[in-house]
Amino acid sequence: MDIPNERSTHVNHTARGAGIGFYLAVALVLPVFHYELLLNYIWACTAIFLVFIIGVLDDHRDTSPNTKFFVIILGTVLLYFDNIVIDDIGVFFGIPISFGWFALPFTIFAVVGFTNALNLIDGLDGLAATISIVILGSFFAVGYTNDDLFMMLLAGAFISALLGFLVFNWHPASIFMGDSGSLTLGFVISLLAIKSLAYLPTVSILFIAAIPILDTLVVMVRRKINGRSMFSADRCHIHHILRHFFAEDTRKTVIFIVVLQLIYSMTGLQLERDMDEGYFLLLFLLNVVLHYMFLAAMIKRQKRNC
DSSP: OBOOOTTOSOOSOBEEOTHHHHHHHHHHHHHHHHHHHHHHTHHHHHHHHHHHHHHHHHHHHOOOHHHHHHHHHHHHHHHHHTTOSOOEEEEETTEEEEOGGGHHHHHHHHHHHHHHHHHHHOOSTTHHHHHHHHHHHHHHHHHHHTTOHHHHHHHHHHHHHHHHHHHHHSSSOSEEOHHHHHHHHHHHHHHHHHHHTTTSOHHHHHHHTHHHHHHHHHHHHHHHHTTSOTTOOOSOSHHHHHHHHTTTOHHHHHHHHHHHHHHHHHHHHTSOSSSBOHHHHHHHHHHHHHHHHHHHHHHHHHTOOO
16 A cells, blocks of 8 residues: 655555556466567566566565665666667767677666666656656557567557556556556666667667656756755655646646657657767757756745755
8 A cells, every 4th residue: 555645646545556467467468479479588578577576575565775776687687688788879979889898787777777767757646657658659669660579569568558557547546556567667668778779879769768867867966966865755856846836736747747758759759770869969968957947947936845
């Protein structure tokens, strides 16, 4: 059960752990139709399962952050055995950037970072699910365009399961996904993002998954500037600030953020694979700065302690 506290936007005790439902929906159905394909990605499937299990344990009895980090790192190492790893990130201002022996450490950093970023965005009824549907939809389109069946199956299956979950999670929610859902989704999206690097430039991924990334970067930078731990909890995420702006209307807040994510994702899908990504990286960094300034102004106006 999720018990309300000073950072909660709900007032009633609410069941959590719905990730168990939509993960099992995918895990039990996909092998029936595509068993051989999943065997080709057995390490990736095992990694997703491990992250799901640690999420279930966290929902049940609050697993320590170090344990969750360890399992996500282990899962990322398993992805490496299926050749799902970030070897290079493209060409920036005429300089190709490859990682060589540093590929696995960088992949671990990226996967751990985004998995937790999606976990942090899970703060309003329906928000993490709808954001995930938009991002997964983008990767489904990438898989469809490039005839990558594994990407289409994984993204499509989780989209279908999340649509069923949203029936119960849309405001006012009767159940939350919990860490069993948000950690699993974050890890699956990270996996699909790495797979899509074969078809898209790296900066595309930043735009396709922009809202969780921007929110996490801005919140951590603000905490650091204010002399607080970057991992401390507060009510200064984008969904907290915009919800107050929309007069505590959860549905309007979620719809606004999801539309914003949709615009970012559509932008990311327009970028070409063989291009110099330097200027587009600067464009994304400009978005980070504008995002920070915009939210800082709203925080000051709302007189929040951030």
